[in-house]
Amino acid sequence: MAKFEPIVTERLVLRPLEARDRARLVKLANNWKVAKNLSTMPYPYTEAAADDWLGKQAELWAGGKTVTLAITEDGEMIGGIGVGVRDHSEWEMGYWLGEPYWNRGYVSEAARALRDYAFEGLKLDKIVAGHYPDNHASGAILTKLGFRYTKETLRPSLALGCKVKCLDMELPRARWLELQATSRAPNLLRVPA
Numbered sequence: 001m002a003k004f005e006p007i008v009t010e011r012l013v014l015r016p017l018e019a020r021d022r023a024r025l026v027k028l029a030n031n032w033k034v035a036k037n038l039s040t041m042p043y044p045y046t047e048a049a050a051d052d053w054l055g056k057q058a059e060l061w062a063g064g065k066t067v068t069l070a071i072t073e074d075g076e077m078i079g080g081i082g083v084g085v086r087d088h089s090e091w092e093m094g095y096w097l098g099e100p101y102w103n104r105g106y107v108s109e110a111a112r113a114l115r116d117y118a119f120e121g122l123k124l125d126k127i128v129a130g131h132y133p134d135n136h137a138s139g140a141i142l143t144k145l146g147f148r149y150t151k152e153t154l155r156p157s158l159a160l161g162c163k164v165k166c167l168d169m170e171l172p173r174a175r176w177l178e179l180q181a182t183s184r185a186p187n188l189l190r191v192p193a
């Protein structure tokens with residue numbers, strides 16, 4: 001695996017998964033409320049599933065089309081986030097967080113940092129994402145980051161064992177640049193004393 005410089009945010013560090021994450025991964029991912037919102041997470045999430053996922057990391061990174069990271073707080077894995085090319089040619093962002101850590105703004109913080117890395121570091125032209133219609137928290141996060149709804153699709157859900165309606169969203173580079181310019185606007189208005 002090529003050396004990846006961890007992404008450091010105010011409260012979190014996003015870094016590649018490590019073998020020592022195994023126990024936390026099983027503990028936090030083995031949760032129906034997590035799995036039911038994700039397309040590719042199995043449920044129950046067994047130790048074998050964790051071994052399979054950890055064992056795939058080197059190959060995923062080597063392909064150069066996936067950045068898959070653990071969300072960590074004080075060195076401990078609390079969730080996962082990534083951006084990568086999956087079953088279509090577009091780079092898609094996905095994330096999950098262990099339930100004990102919900103509603104503290106952690107994924108907003110992590111996803112914002114990964115979004116910026118994707119445009120600045122990976123030089124992507126666009127990021128896509130999607131959420132199931134009842135996943136309002138994920139919709140709120142993506143909307144805050146500038147994503148806009150594009151279409152409805154049907155996606156397979158490993159946990160549910162069927163296809164589920166998904167609301168697709170996208171964030172083109174041009175819109176991200178606009179947002180960056182807007183968020184810098186207050187600085188431009190600062191008048192020297």
Ligand SMILES: CC(C)(COP(=O)(O)OP(=O)(O)OC[C@H]1O[C@@H](n2cnc3c(N)ncnc32)[C@H](O)[C@@H]1OP(=O)(O)O)[C@@H](O)C(=O)NCCC(=O)NCCS
Nearest residue numbers: 034037096097102103104105106107108131136137138140
């Ligand atoms: C969805 C998930 C990632 C959210 O993570 P989180 O760290 O709790 O999210 P944050 O605290 O950063 O932000 C949640 C936002 O959703 C809002 N929100 C939460 N529940 C909501 C609801 N029921 N309706 C509307 N908005 C809601 C919060 O107010 C917050 O918005 P704000 O910052 O504008 O106030 C987390 O619950 C999770 O991992 N769920 C299971 C897996 C999953 O759904 N992954 C995403 C698949 S698309």
